[in-house]
Amino acid sequence: MRFTRWFAPTCVVIAATVQSLAALPESPSPATAKAPIDQLIPWLLNEDQQLRGVPFGEVIFDTTGKRVLPFDPNNAVDQRVAKAISVAADETMKRLNAPGSTIRNVDRINEVSSHFEDTLRDLLSSTAGLRCEFPLTAEGKVQRSGYPDLRIIDRESKRVFYLDPKLYATGSRNSSFRAFYFEPRKATNKVRDDAVHFVVGFEHETREKNGVWKFRRWDLVDLSRFTVNLKAEFQGSNRDMYRAEAIVASSEK
Numbered sequence: 001m002r003f004t005r006w007f008a009p010t011c012v013v014i015a016a017t018v019q020s021l022a023a024l025p026e027s028p029s030p031a032t033a034k035a036p037i038d039q040l041i042p043w044l045l046n047e048d049q050q051l052r053g054v055p056f057g058e059v060i061f062d063t064t065g066k067r068v069l070p071f072d073p074n075n076a077v078d079q080r081v082a083k084a085i086s087v088a089a090d091e092t093m094k095r096l097n098a099p100g101s102t103i104r105n106v107d108r109i110n111e112v113s114s115h116f117e118d119t120l121r122d123l124l125s126s127t128a129g130l131r132c133e134f135p136l137t138a139e140g141k142v143q144r145s146g147y148p149d150l151r152i153i154d155r156e157s158k159r160v161f162y163l164d165p166k167l168y169a170t171g172s173r174n175s176s177f178r179a180f181y182f183e184p185r186k187a188t189n190k191v192r193d194d195a196v197h198f199v200v201g202f203e204h205e206t207r208e209k210n211g212v213w214k215f216r217r218w219d220l221v222d223l224s225r226f227t228v229n230l231k232a233e234f235q236g237s238n239r240d241m242y243r244a245e246a247i248v249a250s251s252e253k
Contacts, residue, residue: 003226009128024028035076035098043067044183044232050234051229051231052229052230053150053192053229054227054228054229054230055225055226055227056068056182056197056223056226056227057223057224057226058230059184059228060084060182060191060197061184063184063189064184064189064191064192065076066191066192066193066194066195067194067195068195068196068197068223068224069194069195069196069197069224070196070222070224070225071130071196071198071222071224077154077156077157077159078155078196080128080129080154081152081154081159081161081192081196083202084124084130085120085124085152085161085163085198086220087127087222088120088123088124088127088222089120089121089200089218089220090143090218091119091123092116092119092120092123092202093215093218094168094200096112096115096116096119096213096215097120097213097214097215101212102115103115104212104213105141107246109167109204109207109213111163111168112167112213113167114144116124116165116167116202117134117144117149117150117165117169120150120163120165120200121133121150121230124150124152124163129154129155129156130154130155131152131153131155132150132151132152132153132163133149133150133151133153134149134150134151134188135148135150135162135188135190135191135192136192137187137188137189138187138188138189138192139187139188140198140224141229143188143190146176146182146188146190147164147180147181147191148164148190148191148197149163149164149165150162150163150164150165151161151163151190151193155161159196160193160194160195160196161195161196162191162193162195162196162197162198163198163200164180164197164198164199164200165199165200165201166179166180166199166200166202166206167199167201167202167215168201168202168203168204169203169204169205169206170203170204170205170206170216171206178231180199180228182228196222196224197222197223197224197226198220198222198223199221199223200218200219200220200221200222201218201219201221202215202217202218203215203216203217203218206214
């Protein structure tokens with residue numbers, strides 16, 4: 001199967017196929033129930049050929065219809081916004097490294113991320129000529145989870161820049177473990193503009209027990225040449241699993 005712009009809809013097919021099968025009548029014919037899954041599984045098993053090194057810009061375009069624009073260092077608007085983000089990143093790191101920081105007693109690094117988002121948003125919103133907000137979904141709702149975290153608008157040009165803060169531990173910069181994900185869903189899609197897409201990555205030292213978080217540096221990354229991989233995963237909830245008709249034995253109490 002040749003890779004073209006057909007790839008990104010296939011990302012959605014993984015979830016859509018399972019959902020469509022769940023919506024079938026209770027006693028579908030074998031051909032009706034198995035045909036979609038029989039086509040999907042072999043394709044997913046061929047992941048090395050089809051599902052790796054996919055241009056992020058194409059995934060965004062095919063799932064949202066919006067373009068990922070490259071950062072242009074010679075463009076005045078791009079320069080202005082990148083400079084503002086840089087100033088805000090410096091100040092964010094300074095504030096959250098301070099002795100009275102709001103993250104001083106936070107135990108898990110995952111719980112620190114929202115503090116970076118909030119601080120960057122406040123600083124960028126107070127920058128002359130910019131507005132920074134949490135992007136709305138297609139349904140017009142604020143959703144903190146999922147990509148991207150922040151939407152920056154240059155008031156003069158009306159151009160949009162997406163910014164996603166990431167935190168990583170010293171020594172893990174070259175790690176192959178997942179550090180980024182994008183879930184293509186229509187209802188919760190937060191990419192609604194042609195825009196430059198940025199990640200700002202903050203590096204932190206390993207936190208000792210009862211110690212404090214210490215952030216050392218940051219990098220602003222242009223995602224226009226970013227490539228991503230698709231991990232095939234079928235999911236189920238406790239509600240799906242512990243159905244009364246499926247339980248064959250239980251404890252007496």
